[in-house]
Amino acid sequence: MIYLDNAATSYPKAPGVADGVATHIRTVSGNAGRSSYKDSITSSTVLFETRELISTLFGLKSSDNIIFTLNATHALNIVILGSIKREENILISPFEHNSVLRPLSHLVVEKKIKLHRMSFDNNFNIDLETFEKSLIEKQIDKVIMTACSNVTGTILPFKELALISQKHNIPFILDASQYMGYIPIDFTDIPVSAVCFPGHKGLLGPAGTGILYFSDEFKFNSLYYGGTGSNSSSIIQPTFSPDMYESGTANISGIYGLKIALEYLEKEGLDKIRSHRVEMINQLAKELSEIEEIDIQSNLDIKRQIGVFSITSKGISASELTYWFDKNDIAVRMGLHCAPETHKFLHTFDEGGTVRLSPGYFTTPEDIEKTINKLKEEVYVFNR
Ligand SMILES: Cc1ncc(COP(=O)(O)O)c(C=O)c1O
Incomplete structure (x- = not known):
């Protein structure tokens, strides 16, 4: 099989992850932060070292403010729902995933927030002055946005928008789900109040892992209360991080796998990973552009x-095209990709969306070539 669905979840995982998770389940008995016998301390150390690795790799200053979650959706829900204190005006991009749109829409229904959209032109550009003006005019309380579109792959100017928001003391929450692990990033000079991302996409870790990071200044409530192994004499939730946000048994084996994946990324280097990606992007952009029957809905600026x-292809629906890919043993994703507003922006909503091809770090030029050759061979059938 040729796997081109890494934007959903990466496959394969980093070398050593699968064996590491299995070994951890088989050989480490203890729960993290719950006792002082050897295996319990080993589990606590795994969590500690993984937080440190994330902090170093991405310039996320305080490792205690790194919270382990189940996935990016879980992280986004905690930070979005936990941080609404009064009726707020929230500004989002037109490219948000349902993991942002749905918790926010829930708050709209509950009349807790008003939702505003940034305006981007057809080339995915935003006028920074207009953005700044809209922060003031709409009395924005919080900006929430994705670092890049999960439908088109377009990287948005989140750093510039975060800096402008900071100038006006407006908290800035970043969904970096499609960004992390694919391109070097250092948050030291990007003023995010919170950033959420999964461990199972570009970080090449197992499913069931996600990360929420927040700055010291950003305050939000926990959505969960319970045992943390700390301050157990009190029935009141601890108020220090990470314990405040991490009740119950952690996904220790999954986080152990994530640690192996992060060590692999550190060893490979994010520059090398980005270079591989640039090669894939150039090859896909060039070869797809040569197929007349295929319309590329993505931004091709490297x-x-x-x-x-x-x-998309005029002669065939996204679901038929995906069926064709599957018949040829190529895994891609079809539909709206949980981002309905992006498809309204692209005018691909009514046709049921697009087919998405997302290579990963282990995709080879031969994989792309085989995919394109197959398409070229049979594409005429679509337009019969
Ligand atoms: C931009 C974006 N945000 C959030 C998510 C949700 O990620 P998860 O599946 O880890 O909850 C996705 C998943 O595809 C995504 O593409």
Whole structure:
């Protein structure tokens, strides 16, 4: 099989992850932070070292403010729902995933927030002055946005928008789900109040792992209360991080796998990973552009492309095209990709969305070549 669905979850995982998780389940008995026997301390150390690795790799200053979650959706829900204190005006991009849109829509229904959209032109550009003006005019309380579109792969100018928001003391929450692990990033000079991302996509870790990081200044409530192994004499939830946000038994084996994946990323280097990605992007952009029957819905500017391509074809629906890919043993994703507003922006909503091709770090030029050759061979059938 040729796997081109890494934007959903990466496959294969980093070398050593699968064996590491299995070994951890088989050989480490203890729960993290719950006792002082050897295996319990080993589990606590795994959590501690993984937080440290994330902090170092991405310039996330305080490792205690790194919270382990189940996935990016879980992280986004905690930070979005936990941080609404009064009726707020929230500004989002037109490219948000349902993991942002749905908790926010829930708050709209509950009349707790008003939702506003940034305005981007057809080339995915936003006028920074207009953005700044809208913060003031709409009395924005919080900006929440994705680092790049999970449909088109377009990298958005989140750093510039975060800096402008900071100038106005407006908290800035970043969904970096499609960004992390694919391109070097250092949050030291990007003023995010919180950033959420999964461990199972570009970080090449197992499913069931996600990360929420927040700055010291950003305050939000926990959505969960319970045992943390700390301050157990009190029935009141601890108020220090990470314990405040991490009740119950952690996904220790999954986090152990994530640690192996992060060590692999550190050893490979994010620059090398990005170079591989640029190669994949160039090859896909060039070869797909040569197929007349295929319309590329993605931004092809290499500096603004993370490596996610959406295509449509006039002669065939997205679901039929995906069926064709599957018949040829090529795994891609079809539909709206949980981002309905992006498809309204692209005018691909009514046709049921697009087919998305997303290579990963282990995709080879031969995989792309085989995919394109197959398409070229049979594409005429679609337009019969
Ligand atoms: C931009 C974006 N945000 C959030 C998510 C949700 O990630 P998870 O599946 O880890 O909850 C995704 C998943 O595809 C995504 O693409």
